[in-house]
Amino acid sequence: MAQTMSGARILMECLQREGVEVIFGYPGGVTLPLYDAMYEGEIRHILVRHEENACFMASGYARATGKVGVACATSGPGATNLTTGLVDCMMDSIPVVALTGQVSSKLIGSDAFQEADTFGITRSATKHNYLVKDIRDLAAVIHEAFYIASSGRPGPVLVDITKDVLQGQAHYAPVHAIHLPGYKLVTEGHAGQIRRAAQMMWEASRPFVYAGGGIIASGAHEELRELVETLDAPAVLTLMGLGALPAEHPNFISMPGMHGSYAANMGMYECDLLIALGVRFDDRVTGRLASFAPHAKVIHVDIDPAEIGKNRAADLPIVGDAKKVLSRIVKSLKEAAPQMRPLREQDRREWWQQIRAWKEEHPLKPVFSADEIKPQHLMVEIDRLCGGDAIVSVDVGQHQMWAAQFIRFNRPRTWLSSSGLGSMGFGLPAAIGAQVAHPDALVVAVVGDGGFQMAMPEISTMANQGLPVKVVIMNNGYLGMVRQWQDLFYQNRLSAVQIEAFPNIEKLADAYGIKGRIVDKPAELRSALEDAFRHPGPVLLDVRVSPFENVYPMVPAGAAINEMVLAPPKPVEVPA
Amino acid sequence: MLMTISLLMENKPGALMRVTGLLSQRGYNIESLTVSRTLDPTLSRMTICVDVEPRLRPLLIKQMNRLVNVLQAHDLTEAPAVIREMVLVHVRVSQENRTAILKEAEIFGARVVDSSVGGFALEASGDPEKLEEFIAVMQTYGEIEVTRSGLVAVSLEPRKLKLAPPIPKAHSESEPAHTR
Ligand SMILES: Cc1ncc(C[n+]2csc(CCOP(=O)(O)OP(=O)(O)O)c2C)c(N)n1
Ligand SMILES: [Mg+2]
Numbered sequence: 001m002a003q004t005m006s007g008a009r010i011l012m013e014c015l016q017r018e019g020v021e022v023i024f025g026y027p028g029g030v031t032l033p034l035y036d037a038m039y040e041g042e043i044r045h046i047l048v049r050h051e052e053n054a055c056f057m058a059s060g061y062a063r064a065t066g067k068v069g070v071a072c073a074t075s076g077p078g079a080t081n082l083t084t085g086l087v088d089c090m091m092d093s094i095p096v097v098a099l100t101g102q103v104s105s106k107l108i109g110s111d112a113f114q115e116a117d118t119f120g121i122t123r124s125a126t127k128h129n130y131l132v133k134d135i136r137d138l139a140a141v142i143h144e145a146f147y148i149a150s151s152g153r154p155g156p157v158l159v160d161i162t163k164d165v166l167q168g169q170a171h172y173a174p175v176h177a178i179h180l181p182g183y184k185l186v187t188e189g190h191a192g193q194i195r196r197a198a199q200m201m202w203e204a205s206r207p208f209v210y211a212g213g214g215i216i217a218s219g220a221h222e223e224l225r226e227l228v229e230t231l232d233a234p235a236v237l238t239l240m241g242l243g244a245l246p247a248e249h250p251n252f253i254s255m256p257g258m259h260g261s262y263a264a265n266m267g268m269y270e271c272d273l274l275i276a277l278g279v280r281f282d283d284r285v286t287g288r289l290a291s292f293a294p295h296a297k298v299i300h301v302d303i304d305p306a307e308i309g310k311n312r313a314a315d316l317p318i319v320g321d322a323k324k325v326l327s328r329i330v331k332s333l334k335e336a337a338p339q340m341r342p343l344r345e346q347d348r349r350e351w352w353q354q355i356r357a358w359k360e361e362h363p364l365k366p367v368f369s370a371d372e373i374k375p376q377h378l379m380v381e382i383d384r385l386c387g388g389d390a391i392v393s394v395d396v397g398q399h400q401m402w403a404a405q406f407i408r409f410n411r412p413r414t415w416l417s418s419s420g421l422g423s424m425g426f427g428l429p430a431a432i433g434a435q436v437a438h439p440d441a442l443v444v445a446v447v448g449d450g451g452f453q454m455a456m457p458e459i460s461t462m463a464n465q466g467l468p469v470k471v472v473i474m475n476n477g478y479l480g481m482v483r484q485w486q487d488l489f490y491q492n493r494l495s496a497v498q499i500e501a502f503p504n505i506e507k508l509a510d511a512y513g514i515k516g517r518i519v520d521k522p523a524e525l526r527s528a529l530e531d532a533f534r535h536p537g538p539v540l541l542d543v544r545v546s547p548f549e550n551v552y553p554m555v556p557a558g559a560a561i562n563e564m565v566l567a568p569p570k571p572v573e574v575p576a
Numbered sequence: 577m578l579m580t581i582s583l584l585m586e587n588k589p590g591a592l593m594r595v596t597g598l599l600s601q602r603g604y605n606i607e608s609l610t611v612s613r614t615l616d617p618t619l620s621r622m623t624i625c626v627d628v629e630p631r632l633r634p635l636l637i638k639q640m641n642r643l644v645n646v647l648q649a650h651d652l653t654e655a656p657a658v659i660r661e662m663v664l665v666h667v668r669v670s671q672e673n674r675t676a677i678l679k680e681a682e683i684f685g686a687r688v689v690d691s692s693v694g695g696f697a698l699e700a701s702g703d704p705e706k707l708e709e710f711i712a713v714m715q716t717y718g719e720i721e722v723t724r725s726g727l728v729a730v731s732l733e734p735r736k737l738k739l740a741p742p743i744p745k746a747h748s749e750s751e752p753a754h755t756r
Contacts, residue, residue, distance in 0.1 A: 017745075119590060120593065123590070123593060123594060123597050124597055124601055127644075128644045129590075131589065131590070143745055147743060148644060174745070175745050176744065176745055177742040177743060177744050177745055178742065178743050178745060179742050179743075180644060180740055180743070181586070181647055181739040181740055182585065182586060182643070182644055182645055182646050182647040182648075182739070182740070183644045183740050184641075184738060184739070184740045185740070304642070305638050305641070305642075306635065306638035306639045306641075306642050308638075309634070309635065310635055
């Protein structure tokens with residue numbers, strides 16, 4: 001039944017129909033009508049302290065739940081502040097809908113106060129975007145936005161709405177169907193290709209599973225486990241894929257790539273069948289492409305046809321939803337199982353022996369010291385306390401890589417990392433978004449002393465909302481990852497990487513009325529973390545770690561993945 | 577190498593920007609681009625001529641097909657297709673070369689669309705390479721001004737247009753369509 005209501009009201013109706021529980025936003029002039037419609041409080045609104053963080057929170061919420069995160073900002077600066085968060089979602093395929101206000105349609109193009117070309121600016125920052133200038137389009141556009149954001153390969157969608165649309169009145173009737181004739185999704189996977197994939201898997205001597213964020217986006221973690229077990233293949237998970245297989249699973253090796261383990265990278269290098277599932281052959285994984293997995297045939301499963309063959313040609317491409325495709329491959333493998341033994345049982349046994357040998361030769365080994373807290377020690381302690389079950393969000397830098405190496409994840413959607421964009425300032429707001437989604441979960445933000453300071457305004461949001469996020473700052477006094485590259489590739493000429501005047505965290509926490517503590521003794525680390533994690537409210541923990549530790553192994557940029565540098569080069573012996 | 581792309585897309589604000597943005601984002605230079613309505617006024621047909629490494633052509637087509645407003649994109653570079661362009665040439669003439677120019681124009685099937693004491697405006701259409709020759713010949717008569725339309729192309733292969741069906745909007749509020 002049609003009713004007359006304001007554009008802002010229509011928007012609220014649509015959001016409710018989409019099941020939106022929370023909006024992360026910041027108001028302004030042109031969104032006044034929208035904020036007035038929110039006054040009734042049907043949908044929870046979380047007032048952030050900077051719009052970029054609204055998008056990161058929506059991203060954290062979406063990463064931790066699989067539901068669409070919603071961010072909201074006003075026109076001009078509000079909208080431009082969102083863009084980093086949008087690109088982050090774009091790079092990691094995270095479903096977020098961003099709502100922005102725009103100046104009235106009559107003023108567009110006149111350089112009106114707080115006018116920005118949001119539609120143009122966010123064209124390449126989104127999977128799709130809209131400018132709504134006619135109230136009659138609003139309801140359909142909102143539902144389209146949610147559908148596009150969450151279906152196929154997920155991604156961010158921005159809807160820019162003019163103030164006159166928000167203010168205007170129109171008949172509203174619920175939308176029954178949306179029409180997107182050009183938005184064709186291939187989810188099923190080609191039956192013949194699936195059969196051939198199973199065949200290739202049976203025939204391989206050295207199969208190797210390389211799985212990523214697509215598994216998590218598709219909810220295919222069970223299917224992945226079944227595949228890995230049915231095939232008894234070793235598996236690596238990319239930075240986006242951690243948690244897609246339980247870390248304790250015997251077939252799981254580690255993360256591959258620039259800071260992946262020796263076994264993971266050697267496995268990729270030596271395999272004869274690379275089973276790539278929901279991954280995009282990112283340069284941080286492949287190293288020099290020309291020498292990536294040189295002996296392997298590649299099966300590539302992805303829902304986005306444009307990913308297939310982008311960086312590495314696929315011998316067997318399958319376009320489809322990972323959950324559907326994997327369950328069919330597993331079925332195909334199991335049906336064939338009674339008649340078929342792996343053709344090359346002996347090869348397989350040797351393959352596993354080789355993988356185990358690599359693991360033992362160069363395991364990911366944490367470093368400890370009695371005098372100072374080593375960054376790896378910090379991660380091992382966090383891991384011990386989380387037991388694979390907490391939600392851990394990270395920022396970008398050395399701490400992110402050590403966290404990925406040493407913290408184990410047993411479930412999908414518990415590891416939140418700005419992986420593709422690598423945007424500093426992500427860790428804290430993403431943790432806030434996840435904590436909003438899971439109020440009772442243990443949510444830990446592991447951040448660097450640099451990235452933490454990019455997100456500091458949100459301490460206020462966290463304190464204000466009483467969100468019990470545990471913020472663990474791995475404080476090395478440096479923009480550590482950049483320092484590492486200056487150390488290794490620029491003769492240690494440290495330029496603009498030292499972070500001076502880091503605030504006193506105890507006083508800072510006190511200023512916000514939350515708990516804060518500085519830890520600098522290895523002996524105190526465990527109890528300090530335990531206390532923090534047990535505390536019912538938000539905590540800031542400043543953990544002083546040794547400043548000059550570098551992340552290893554490391555595949556230098558441009559090198560092949562079998563050319564890892566495993567440990568710091570030995571100091572040159574100076575003759576007496 | 578030049579690539580010819582034919583694209584059918586929704587006639588919506590911003591649709592053109594998405595296509596050109598996709599190209600400029602990758603640093604590709606557009607040689608020519610034409611766009612206009614089709615029989616169905618809600619759709620536009622675009623012909624793009626762009627410099628792309630041959631090995632990247634299939635990827636570019638997939639990336640274009642990924643755009644929500646694009647119904648169909650295909651590569652006509654090596655496919656059976658008719659590709660045409662139109663050119664308008666203004667050539668300054670003198671009493672002496674008037675007839676020679678008209679003869680030359682006739683050979684190329686060009687029409688005189690304006691004539692004055694000082695010069696001719698000539699219209700020619702056809703194969704782009706043929707037009708290059710025409711322009712080169714006209715240049716031998718002195719300074720000319722040239723405006724080219726850019727390529728328009730029609731594929732000679734029957735192609736089924738596959739469209740996504742309408743998506744019903746779930747009614748229950750507890751179970752939004754996007755939850756998996
Ligand atoms: C917004 C942004 N600016 C710059 C960078 C480049 N960058 C990558 S890692 C890094 C250092 C981060 O330092 P810190 O947060 O202290 O973490 P650490 O590496 O010391 O663990 C920088 C500057 C980035 N990733 N993001
Ligand atoms: Mg640091």
